[in-house]
Amino acid sequence: MKIRKVRNCIVCNVETVRVLTTSNRKTCCNKCSRIYCDREEILERKRKYQREHSKKPEIKQHRKIYFKKYRQTPKSKQYRKEYMSKYTKTDEFREHRKIRRKISDKIRLNKPEVKRYMKQYRKEYRQRCKVRDYLVNSLKQYLKTLELKNDENYTIKKLHSFKEIIQVLT
Numbered sequence: 001m002k003i004r005k006v007r008n009c010i011v012c013n014v015e016t017v018r019v020l021t022t023s024n025r026k027t028c029c030n031k032c033s034r035i036y037c038d039r040e041e042i043l044e045r046k047r048k049y050q051r052e053h054s055k056k057p058e059i060k061q062h063r064k065i066y067f068k069k070y071r072q073t074p075k076s077k078q079y080r081k082e083y084m085s086k087y088t089k090t091d092e093f094r095e096h097r098k099i100r101r102k103i104s105d106k107i108r109l110n111k112p113e114v115k116r117y118m119k120q121y122r123k124e125y126r127q128r129c130k131v132r133d134y135l136v137n138s139l140k141q142y143l144k145t146l147e148l149k150n151d152e153n154y155t156i157k158k159l160h161s162f163k164e165i166i167q168v169l170t
Contacts, residue, residue: 087093
């Protein structure tokens with residue numbers, strides 16, 4: 001027999017040394033000298049202790065209802081649809097979703113491949129902006145020259161089309 005653990009005595013509830021056999025069938029308290037041979041009794045006490053001291057995470061109400069009442073019924077799918085359609089319209093759900101999105105965005109943006117991609121994207125975007133600005137400016141200058149020249153070859157329609165292009169680009 002070996003001394004395994006120091007625990008509270010089941011009888012007197014004082015911290016004492018318990019002697020346990022290797023098979024864990026006999027539990028002997030030295031102080032009270034009470035011997036438990038019954039495995040079921042020991043297990044029952046263990047379960048009771050675990051029930052009292054276990055910290056279970058709080059389950060959301062809608063999930064609890066769904067999983068308890070409608071676990072394996074043919075209506076479960078339909079019920080879930082109806083319930084979730086109501087639940088998604090609540091303010092609580094919207095706030096949770098906002099928080100989840102913020103967190104997921106933070107996680108996503110901190111990944112190195114995403115950082116690389118974003119850097120490349122910004123670079124390309126700046127180049128596109130430069131090209132666009134250059135086009136717009138050159139078109140504006142060209143329009144000014146046309147207006148100054150008053151060339152008869154270029155009709156008013158062409159001028160309008162150029163102005164539209166500038167509006168689209170800007």
